[in-house]
Amino acid sequence: MSSSKKVAAIANDCVACGCCAKVCPLSAISVYKGLHAVVDKNRCIGCGKCAGACPAAVISISQESTPHSQPKTQNRAAKQKKRPHKKHWYDYLWIAEVLYLTSGFFNILFAWMGLIFFFTPLMISIIWGTKSYCGKYCGRGQLFELVGGNFGLSQRRKPPQFLRSKWLRYGFLAFFLTTFALMLHNTYLVFAGAALKETLLLFWVFKLPWDWLPLAPAHGYASLVSPWVAKFGFGLYGVMLTSTIIGFITMIIFKPRTWCVYCPMGSMTQIICKIKQ
Numbered sequence: 001m002s003s004s005k006k007v008a009a010i011a012n013d014c015v016a017c018g019c020c021a022k023v024c025p026l027s028a029i030s031v032y033k034g035l036h037a038v039v040d041k042n043r044c045i046g047c048g049k050c051a052g053a054c055p056a057a058v059i060s061i062s063q064e065s066t067p068h069s070q071p072k073t074q075n076r077a078a079k080q081k082k083r084p085h086k087k088h089w090y091d092y093l094w095i096a097e098v099l100y101l102t103s104g105f106f107n108i109l110f111a112w113m114g115l116i117f118f119f120t121p122l123m124i125s126i127i128w129g130t131k132s133y134c135g136k137y138c139g140r141g142q143l144f145e146l147v148g149g150n151f152g153l154s155q156r157r158k159p160p161q162f163l164r165s166k167w168l169r170y171g172f173l174a175f176f177l178t179t180f181a182l183m184l185h186n187t188y189l190v191f192a193g194a195a196l197k198e199t200l201l202l203f204w205v206f207k208l209p210w211d212w213l214p215l216a217p218a219h220g221y222a223s224l225v226s227p228w229v230a231k232f233g234f235g236l237y238g239v240m241l242t243s244t245i246i247g248f249i250t251m252i253i254f255k256p257r258t259w260c261v262y263c264p265m266g267s268m269t270q271i272i273c274k275i276k277q
């Protein structure tokens with residue numbers, strides 16, 4: 001004999017961001033080796049929380065026939081629902097993200113710390129072949145979830161198709177890598193003797209004067225460090241601030257972690273995981 005129950009199903013184009021795993025009250029969904037989410041159908045009760053959180057909109061709740069013995073499993077799982085999620089130290093890494101973003105408004109040299117946010121996810125995916133950075137350690141993702149989800153600033157609309165398309169995802173990655181390479185090239189030019197301009201490039205177009213910071217050296221950064229060191233700080237902070245603002249805009253209009261659908265870091269780490277598999 002068989003009965004039916006609701007379960008979550010994952011379509012293609014999962015970006016392995018881990019948002020679903022975070023909200024599942026029964027730990028019935030997880031990200032498999034940084035590739036895509038998988039559902040433990042024995043534990044899943046079809047509550048739909050994962051579908052509500054998924055920025056890529058690839059989760060659907062469907063009716064599925066099950067062996068007759070499974071309702072017991074379902075009842076057991078339903079009881080676990082009352083258990084609260086245990087907080088870990090890494091659940092507070094959004095504080096590091098806030099500190100980083102704030103520090104750039106005091107002295108641009110703090111921007112160098114942003115390299116941690118670049119290399120940590122890459123190293124995790126290269127060494128362990130997972131996207132656990134996205135699921136656990138990404139302060140930016142946590143910040144979007146906190147402000148958009150917990151503080152209720154997000155409209156929680158489903159992102160439009162173009163925002164979830166592979167074209168945008170990989171196109172944005174290519175654009176990001178190109179502008180990053182340009183930023184390194186500009187740093188090299190200053191290293192080679194070009195004048196240091198203390199401006200911040202926002203949205204890859206707008207040059208904002210950035211020599212008014214409270215902790216900036218009175219006689220310019222060139223009096224404190226090699227000019228290329230400051231130039232790299234300006235470049236990296238411009239990238240970080242621009243991407244954060246874009247992430248906040250899509251967080252407000254759509255789901256809290258919409259940025260994760262086209263985040264270059266998330267795309268790169270998933271590609272690395274695919275290559276490793």
Ligand code: SF4
Nearest residue numbers: 024044045047048050
């Ligand atoms: S439908 Fe509910 S129980 Fe099933 S995987 Fe999603 S959040 Fe977990």
Ligand code: SF4
Nearest residue numbers: 014015017018020054
């Ligand atoms: S895109 Fe993210 S939230 Fe959606 S199923 Fe994949 S891992 Fe889960």
Ligand code: SF4
Nearest residue numbers: 134138141260263266
């Ligand atoms: S996709 Fe990007 S912003 Fe989202 S959790 Fe991963 S690294 Fe962080």
